Amino acid sequence: MTISRRALLGAGAACGLLTACGSNTGRGTGGSADGKVTLDHWYHQYGESGTEAAVRRYAAAYGKAKVSVQWRPGNYDQQTAAALLTSSGPDVFEVNGPTLDQIQGGQVADLTALFDGVRDDFNPAVLAPKTYDGRIWGVPQVVDTQFLYYRKSLLRDAGVRPPGSLDELVDAAKALTRNTVKGLFLGNDGGAGVLGGTPLYAAGLSLVTDDGRAGFDDPAAARTLGKLRQLYTDKSLLLGAPSDWSDPSAFVQGLTAMQWSGLWALPAVQKAFGDDFGVLPFPKDGPGGKPSVPVGAYAAAVSTRSKHRAEAEAYVKWLWVERADFQEDFALSYGFHIPARLSLAKKAAKLRQGAAAEVVRLVTEDGYAQPLLWTPTMQSAYQDALSRIIKDGASPDSEMKSVIRKTNDELQRVKKR
Structure with missing residues (x-):
C-alpha cells in the first residue's frame, strides 16, 4: 500500500x-x-x-x-x-x-x-x-492504513475547518503555519516517498485500470500533483523533522498542526492529546474526486x-x-x-469509539490498496517523477506523460508472461 x-x-x-x-x-x-x-x-x-x-x-x-x-x-x-x-x-x-x-x-x-x-x-x-x-x-x-492527523484546538484557534478537499488542505496548511509550527508534515521529503498513488485516487483516478492500463492517463493527475508542489513552495510543509512521517513525534511535540502517519501511531497521539485531535482521509480533489485512504x-x-x-x-x-x-x-x-475481517473490525472493543472508530469507517468506505499489477518498475518511475514535481518544480504534465508511457509498456510486458 x-x-x-x-x-x-x-x-x-x-x-x-x-x-x-x-x-x-x-x-x-x-x-x-x-x-x-x-x-x-x-x-x-x-x-x-x-x-x-x-x-x-x-x-x-x-x-x-x-x-x-x-x-x-x-x-x-x-x-x-x-x-x-x-x-x-x-x-x-x-x-x-x-x-x-x-x-x-x-x-x-x-x-x-x-x-x-x-x-x-x-x-x-x-x-x-x-x-x-x-x-x-x-x-x-490485518489491515494497516495511513491518514491525516490534525489538532482540533490549533485549527479552531486559526479559524480553520478540517479540510474536505485538497484545495482546502493547501489553504489550511498555509493558515496554520505560524512561528515555529508548520501547517503540515508529509515526511521529510515533502510527501514524495509516502503518498504514492494516494493523490491520484483522491482525484478519482487509479494506478492501474481493470483492463490493465495506466489509470492516471488524465489531466486530473497533473492538476492534483501540482498542488503538492504548491504546499512545498508555500513553505507550509515541515521538512527536516527529527523523525519521519511514520513516527508521530513531530505532531506530538507540536512541530506541526497536521501530520500524515499511520494507525499504529494512534495510541501515542491519543495519550498526548486526549480528545484534542481528529483524523481525516487524504482529501478529494476536483469534481470527480473522492477521499482516499491507502491500506495494506x-x-x-x-x-x-x-x-x-x-x-x-x-x-x-x-x-x-x-x-x-x-x-x-x-x-x-x-x-x-x-x-x-469486517465483522471483527466492527465489534472489536478498541475500535468501537472515538478516532479509532472513525478510522475503521474511513478504511471501509474509502480504502484502496496498491494493485497487484503495480510492479516495482512502475513504482520507481512514478515515485521519482513525484519527487521531481514536489521538490524540483518539474512539470507535472510532462512528468506524468513519461510515467504513463513507462507504465503501459511495463503492463504489456507483465501481461505477456
Missing part, C-alpha cells in the same frame, strides 16, 4: 542468500514422534512487543500438526523470495503480497477454497491485491513446494479464517491494527 516493502531478490541471487542465512533452515523432517506432520511457519520480525510470543502460542494451540514458528530478522522479503525457489523453504509464510512473480511462477498455492462462505467478510480493499485471475493467493491477516496487509500464504500442502492449507484456514479470537488478539493486543 502505498504501505510498500523492499523489492524482492532476483532468482540469480537465491543460492548466495540462502548460504548467508545458514545451512540450517529449521525446516522439520516432515513428522514428529506423535505421528503428526511438522509445518514450518515463517514470520517477519515485528517491532511490537509480545507478537512473537503470541504467534508461538497460536501455533502451539493447533492440534492437527506440529507447527514450528520461525521469527526471521533481517531482510525478510528477500529471504523468503529466495527460499521459495528451493525445497528447504517454509510450508506457510507471511508475505507482503504474494507478488505477481510468485503467483505467475507457481510458487504459491491457490487458497480460494479457504474463503468459502466468508469471502464477503474480508475487507475488499486488502483482498483485491491478493486476487489474480479470480483466485485468491493469500489470506489477509500482510497475508498468510502456502508454498507449492511444501510436502504437506493440504495440511498447511488446513492450518492457515484454522488460524486466519476460523480462529476469530486469535485474529483479534493479533491485530489489537500488541500493536494497533484493524482485523482483516
Whole structure:
C-alpha cells in the first residue's frame, strides 16, 4: 500500500542468500514422534512487543500438526523470495503480497477454497491485491492504513475547518503555519516517498485500470500533483523533522498542526492529546474526486513446494479464517491494527469509539490498496517523477506523460508472461 516493502531478490541471487542465512533452515523432517506432520511457519520480525510470543502460542494451540514458528530478522522479503525457489523453504509464510512473480511462477498455492462462505467478510480493499485471475493467493491477516492527523484546538484557534478537499488542505496548511509550527508534515521529503498513488485516487483516478492500463492517463493527475508542489513552495510543509512521517513525534511535540502517519501511531497521539485531535482521509480533489485512504496487509500464504500442502492449507484456514479470537488478539493486543475481517473490525472493543472508530469507517468506505499489477518498475518511475514535481518544480504534465508511457509498456510486458 502505498504501505510498500523492499523489492524482492532476483532468482540469480537465491543460492548466495540462502548460504548467508545458514545451512540450517529449521525446516522439520516432515513428522514428529506423535505421528503428526511438522509445518514450518515463517514470520517477519515485528517491532511490537509480545507478537512473537503470541504467534508461538497460536501455533502451539493447533492440534492437527506440529507447527514450528520461525521469527526471521533481517531482510525478510528477500529471504523468503529466495527460499521459495528451493525445497528447504517454509510450508506457510507471511508475505507482503504474494507478488505477481510468485503467483505467475507457481510458487504459491491457490487458497480460494479457504474463503468459502466468508469471502464477503474480508475487507475488499486488502483482498483485491491478493486476487489474480479470480483466485485468491493469500489470506489477509490485518489491515494497516495511513491518514491525516490534525489538532482540533490549533485549527479552531486559526479559524480553520478540517479540510474536505485538497484545495482546502493547501489553504489550511498555509493558515496554520505560524512561528515555529508548520501547517503540515508529509515526511521529510515533502510527501514524495509516502503518498504514492494516494493523490491520484483522491482525484478519482487509479494506478492501474481493470483492463490493465495506466489509470492516471488524465489531466486530473497533473492538476492534483501540482498542488503538492504548491504546499512545498508555500513553505507550509515541515521538512527536516527529527523523525519521519511514520513516527508521530513531530505532531506530538507540536512541530506541526497536521501530520500524515499511520494507525499504529494512534495510541501515542491519543495519550498526548486526549480528545484534542481528529483524523481525516487524504482529501478529494476536483469534481470527480473522492477521499482516499491507502491500506495494506500482510497475508498468510502456502508454498507449492511444501510436502504437506493440504495440511498447511488446513492450518492457515484454522488460524486466519476460523480462529476469530486469535485474529483479534493479533491485530489489537500488541500493536494497533484493524482485523482483516469486517465483522471483527466492527465489534472489536478498541475500535468501537472515538478516532479509532472513525478510522475503521474511513478504511471501509474509502480504502484502496496498491494493485497487484503495480510492479516495482512502475513504482520507481512514478515515485521519482513525484519527487521531481514536489521538490524540483518539474512539470507535472510532462512528468506524468513519461510515467504513463513507462507504465503501459511495463503492463504489456507483465501481461505477456
